[in-house]
Amino acid sequence: MTRSPHITRRALVGLGAAGTLGVLTACGRDESGGGPAEPAEPIAEGPATGSLTVWAMGAEGEKLPELLASFEEANPDVSIEVTPVPWDSAHDKFTSAIAAGTAPDVAQVGSTWMAEFVSLDALEPTPESIATDDYFAGALEGVTVEDTVYGVPWYVETRVVYYRTDLAEQAGITEPPTDWDGLVALAQAYQEQAGATWGISLQPGGQGSWQTVLPLMWSNGGQVVDEAGAQFTFESAQNEEALAYYQSYFTDGIANPAPAEGVTEQDFVSGDVPMFISGPWMMSAVEAVGGEGFADKYGVFVMPAAETSSSFLGGANLGVFQGTQNRDAAWKLVQHLSMPEVQVEWFGLSTDLPSLQQAWEDESVSSNEKFEVFRTQLDTALAPPVVATWEQVASKFDAQIEEVCKNDLAPAEALATTQSEAQGIGTGV
Numbered sequence: 001m002t003r004s005p006h007i008t009r010r011a012l013v014g015l016g017a018a019g020t021l022g023v024l025t026a027c028g029r030d031e032s033g034g035g036p037a038e039p040a041e042p043i044a045e046g047p048a049t050g051s052l053t054v055w056a057m058g059a060e061g062e063k064l065p066e067l068l069a070s071f072e073e074a075n076p077d078v079s080i081e082v083t084p085v086p087w088d089s090a091h092d093k094f095t096s097a098i099a100a101g102t103a104p105d106v107a108q109v110g111s112t113w114m115a116e117f118v119s120l121d122a123l124e125p126t127p128e129s130i131a132t133d134d135y136f137a138g139a140l141e142g143v144t145v146e147d148t149v150y151g152v153p154w155y156v157e158t159r160v161v162y163y164r165t166d167l168a169e170q171a172g173i174t175e176p177p178t179d180w181d182g183l184v185a186l187a188q189a190y191q192e193q194a195g196a197t198w199g200i201s202l203q204p205g206g207q208g209s210w211q212t213v214l215p216l217m218w219s220n221g222g223q224v225v226d227e228a229g230a231q232f233t234f235e236s237a238q239n240e241e242a243l244a245y246y247q248s249y250f251t252d253g254i255a256n257p258a259p260a261e262g263v264t265e266q267d268f269v270s271g272d273v274p275m276f277i278s279g280p281w282m283m284s285a286v287e288a289v290g291g292e293g294f295a296d297k298y299g300v301f302v303m304p305a306a307e308t309s310s311s312f313l314g315g316a317n318l319g320v321f322q323g324t325q326n327r328d329a330a331w332k333l334v335q336h337l338s339m340p341e342v343q344v345e346w347f348g349l350s351t352d353l354p355s356l357q358q359a360w361e362d363e364s365v366s367s368n369e370k371f372e373v374f375r376t377q378l379d380t381a382l383a384p385p386v387v388a389t390w391e392q393v394a395s396k397f398d399a400q401i402e403e404v405c406k407n408d409l410a411p412a413e414a415l416a417t418t419q420s421e422a423q424g425i426g427t428g429v
Contacts, residue, residue: 039125048332049078053083055082057086060316063349071337098122106330115386124151124324127331132152136313136355142386153315157313159212160300160301161183164271166298184254200273200277201267205402210398213401220241221308229387231427235416236415243415265286283300303377308380315355318337343355393422401414
């Protein structure tokens with residue numbers, strides 16, 4: 001599966017399965033939707049025993065068994081079966097298993113699925129013995145539903161701007177931009193002074209484009225859900241201004257309205273498109289294409305600000321599923337994977353960014369100055385709205401973004417349509 005820099009490999013999931021939510025029936029939550037859940041039972045003392053089933057997606061599913069060796073060594077009477085699940089079928093597999101009562105004991109849960117799964121009574125609240133105070137605030141917010149924490153953030157990712165420093169210097173720019181106007185100026189300088197075909201690569205709508213547009217709205221002081229998570233708020237002056245700003249890259253000929261798929265790395269290395277927005281996995285991707293010495297030809301910087309520098313906070317969480325037959329061992333595994341030293345080990349195996357701030361103090365994480373830019377961005381990155389229907393609403397928003405970028409639809413009209421469709425879907429509260 002080709003990965004766009006604007007759609008993380010962990011986000012290309014479940015958009016076609018969103019209708020499942022209306023079919024599945026919650027088995028224990030109050031249907032009125034009010035208030036936090038009952039406190040979780042404590043975890044029994046002693047080593048973990050018995051068998052556990054664990055589902056994890058993509059590369060994480062393939063690499064997780066190696067990470068679990070230390071847990072199995074410390075708990076010799078436990079056996080763990082890890083099932084790798086393809087990301088593009090994971091959401092359907094989970095919702096089907098939840099409906100059938102065959103969900104795993106522990107699983108990696110997509111960051112946009114938490115509220116949906118909680119609404120289905122699929123996840124257990126997190127026991128108090130698992131500390132949550134060291135997680136990045138945005139990551140912890142992403143696992144908090146109606147004031148109750150479910151599971152824990154496993155790893156995080158955020159988006160920053162990749163740019164060719166050598167070509168920027170050729171264009172007379174020696175410092176990365178810090179605001180929206182500066183980003184436009186750098187992109188135009190690439191075209192006018194450094195021979196770039198396009199100044200920046202941006203996704204012109206379609207699946208996952210909301211992940212780039214929504215941070216611009218946040219940056220401009222906008223929101224798409226009210227504080228209570230009960231009403232959508234797409235229509236606002238701040239959101240309209242942010243969407244118009246995004247549209248201007250296409251109407252002004254700075255970004256390609258019909259980009260080819262799978263060429264971001266090549267275009268970046270050639271200089272045809274010397275700037276894009278993406279996550280940390282693209283570092284190894286562009287350096288593999290660029291070869292020896294290319295790491296010195298590019299840099300990264302935090303998202304330019306309107307009111308604030310805001311970015312998308314993604315990643316994945318760990319959850320224990322209701323109905324597990326080995327609850328204590330399941331939570332002990334989650335607790336083990338939540339230790340700073342284990343997150344550092346996981347970073348070494350996967351390059352997934354630690355969700356615990358303490359893990360970033362390890363030299364293996366902090367020594368790379370490009371990773372430090374991601375660390376800075378994590379302080380102001382925000383998770384997507386924690387509402388049960390977000391997958392459905394996001395797909396409607398993606399479609400309107402495409403109309404704005406490709407067909408010159410007025411941003412105000414696109415937001416009005418999105419608001420109407422979102423209200424029809426509801427928040428699930």
